[in-house]
Amino acid sequence: MTSTSIIVKVPGPADFHVHLRQGDLCELVTPHVLQGGFSLAYVMPNLAPPIKNSDQALAYKSTLEQIEPGVQYLMTLYLSLELTPHEIRKAKQAGITGVKSYPRGVTTNSETGIESYTAYYPVFEEMQNQDMVLNLHGEVPSDPSTNTCVMNAERHFLKHLETLHRDFPRLRIVLEHATTKEAVETVKRLGSTVACTITAHHLALTVDDWAGQSFHFCKPVAKYPEDREALRAVIREGHPRFFLGSDSAPHTVNKKATATPNQACAAGVYTAPILLPLVAHLLESFGALDRLAAFTSGNGRAFYKVQTTNLRAVTLRREPFRIAESLSLKDEQVAPFWAGKELNWSIGSDDDLT
Amino acid sequence: MTSTSIIVKVPGPADFHVHLRQGDLCELVTPHVLQGGFSLAYVMPNLAPPIKNSDQALAYKSTLEQIEPGVQYLMTLYLSLELTPHEIRKAKQAGITGVKSYPRGVTTNSETGIESYTAYYPVFEEMQNQDMVLNLHGEVPSDPSTNTCVMNAERHFLKHLETLHRDFPRLRIVLEHATTKEAVETVKRLGSTVACTITAHHLALTVDDWAGQSFHFCKPVAKYPEDREALRAVIREGHPRFFLGSDSAPHTVNKKATATPNQACAAGVYTAPILLPLVAHLLESFGALDRLAAFTSGNGRAFYKVQTTNLRAVTLRREPFRIAESLSLKDEQVAPFWAGKELNWSIGSDDDLT
Numbered sequence A, B: 001m002t003s004t005s006i007i008v009k010v011p012g013p014a015d016f017h018v019h020l021r022q023g024d025l026c027e028l029v030t031p032h033v034l035q036g037g038f039s040l041a042y043v044m045p046n047l048a049p050p051i052k053n054s055d056q057a058l059a060y061k062s063t064l065e066q067i068e069p070g071v072q073y074l075m076t077l078y079l080s081l082e083l084t085p086h087e088i089r090k091a092k093q094a095g096i097t098g099v100k101s102y103p104r105g106v107t108t109n110s111e112t113g114i115e116s117y118t119a120y121y122p123v124f125e126e127m128q129n130q131d132m133v134l135n136l137h138g139e140v141p142s143d144p145s146t147n148t149c150v151m152n153a154e155r156h157f158l159k160h161l162e163t164l165h166r167d168f169p170r171l172r173i174v175l176e177h178a179t180t181k182e183a184v185e186t187v188k189r190l191g192s193t194v195a196c197t198i199t200a201h202h203l204a205l206t207v208d209d210w211a212g213q214s215f216h217f218c219k220p221v222a223k224y225p226e227d228r229e230a231l232r233a234v235i236r237e238g239h240p241r242f243f244l245g246s247d248s249a250p251h252t253v254n255k256k257a258t259a260t261p262n263q264a265c266a267a268g269v270y271t272a273p274i275l276l277p278l279v280a281h282l283l284e285s286f287g288a289l290d291r292l293a294a295f296t297s298g299n300g301r302a303f304y305k306v307q308t309t310n311l312r313a314v315t316l317r318r319e320p321f322r323i324a325e326s327l328s329l330k331d332e333q334v335a336p337f338w339a340g341k342e343l344n345w346s347i348g349s350d351d352d353l354t
Helices: A023-035 A054-067 A085-093 A114-130 A153-167 A181-189 A225-236 A272-285 A289-304 B023-035 B054-067 B085-093 B114-130 B153-167 B181-189 B225-236 B272-285 B289-304
Strands: A007-011 A014-018 A040-043 A072-074 A076-078 A098-101 A133-137 A172-176 A194-198 A242-244 A312-317 A327-329 A332-334 B007-011 B014-018 B040-043 B072-074 B076-078 B098-101 B133-137 B172-176 B194-198 B242-244 B312-317 B327-329 B332-334
Touching: A007 A289, A014 A242, A014 A272, A014 A289, A023 A054, A023 A272, A023 A327, A023 A332, A040 A054, A054 A072, A054 A076, A054 A085, A085 A114, A098 A114, A114 A133, A114 A153, A133 A153, A153 A172, A153 A181, A172 A181, A181 A194, A181 A225, A194 A225, A194 A289, A225 A289, A242 A289, A272 A289, A272 A312, B007 B289, B014 B242, B014 B272, B014 B289, B023 B054, B023 B272, B023 B327, B023 B332, B040 B054, B054 B072, B054 B076, B054 B085, B085 B114, B098 B114, B114 B133, B114 B153, B133 B153, B153 B172, B153 B181, B172 B181, B181 B194, B181 B225, B194 B225, B194 B289, B225 B289, B242 B289, B272 B289, B272 B312
Parallel strands: A014 A040, A040 A072, A076 A098, A098 A133, A133 A172, A172 A194, A194 A242, B014 B040, B040 B072, B076 B098, B098 B133, B133 B172, B172 B194, B194 B242
Antiparallel strands: A007 A312, A327 A332, B007 B312, B327 B332
């Protein structure tokens, strides 16, 4: 007896939003990118301290290459008032791809709000000239006086995206980890220089899933069922400006667990070690398996202007794959998304050039 | 030097929504009602198995009275298809006050939805005749196909409240633990036989507070800042059909903590041991301290037609009160809301009759 072998091939899977951390945790999680099927990682700069200039970015890249040389790392800088047009030109020459904006208050509790984007306009002007990419964490800080909270922080941000695109129409902008119907509609409506990443977990979760389950808590939070459906639909329709950025964000298990009434857990869902099988599993579940290669490689590579031909293909087989309960190295232990559950797809050999 | 002594007195504090559990946990938490300043507890019937008839309710009441005789317990039955008009008459004679409805699916994962209320119409008819109270857990089950999730489950329920009031205009109905602006507006719009309980924790929390903090997770979940403001406003205005029902819901610490990626925590916030100081603290914070006695005693007692005069007063002093980190008995350990934090009010002596 022979059974039908169902396979799909993805040329050069590329994850356009990854957190690789520092120290022992970095050593643990960096190899997971390749293990999860990906050979390109767009690396976030929010270390402690943040990556604020080219020298720091190149040093970090070198560390990552020593840990796992099999991945192409695209580096970013952390948007701050220390960043100058001169530093942007230097970064471009150093091969750095983009600059990431974290709205103050969302991550740093600064009192200066998102309105301060105008302070960065000289930097954005130079980024536009140098054809660098601006990556936006699209949330405004919570503010009870304006009814702003985690559920509508992204919606309230969209006006800033529209303004930035209007003022810098040639600047390539990526709205990161979109979670709402309104975000999808806004990005579709804007011009060809505006794109959008979608995570794997936001294709699976709604608010119900992180209610009382801190391992499913991330920022932006997963929202309403109709928002999840909008994310699924834009992938199903094959829109070229939407692609995978996993926002795979490892935190050690002790920081994800909620053990006491006064300890809130760290925000982040960790998908890197299972990413390509997970995305295949999810896309198949909502009728978009035919979009897998475009969503996880072609669309993002085209927008970022990185290699799109002669890419090594990763083969996925439609065979059950049990997700590990946890992964550890030295004192660091992380739990992958859907720990212990079974996916419908497994990574096979990756020996084809397409 | 003498300092100004600021005190408030509340005659006969009454909590119109309390969970007192079973076994060792019941022994631990039942005395907390009195410790928290309350001498009347409206007791929920969702035990395992649920309290479905008068005999069970009277046996449970006897257990509670043995544990803590200093509290007046008003008993309820769990709405189920086993409940008959005959049993309603029997319950009335036994001194049972109300019947609690938990929409199927929200608590039991039954496939029969809230639509099945019509099956209970003969029971509601007899409850109306007997002047008993119907207590509604006002949420419909989550359903992605209709965009229903924990954030809008209460809003989607309100049409059922309106229908029940239309069909049984003389039946006293309490919408329990309201969390939304729409719920407040709906109850205000309906007739004098419809009232609403509000918990202490929903006056403090929004969705931001239970994001990543499972000890703040309860059902219904805390919602938007404008929803919390609507709850505060209706207390500030002194509306007589809104009163305290704490939904104080103890779960052991190990059931509240989220330790693994596949374990969701139990829903519930535990406020009983600190309830009156907490409510005073909260009402003062939003300018409604003058409503304390009405909100925690008078309004609810009037609606429920229980003793409103010659009540023993509890004295609160405006002196700092440190909340315990946890409370335990035998193997049971619970953590109160805001564990370890400081309230502005402490319970003093309770030796006045007003």
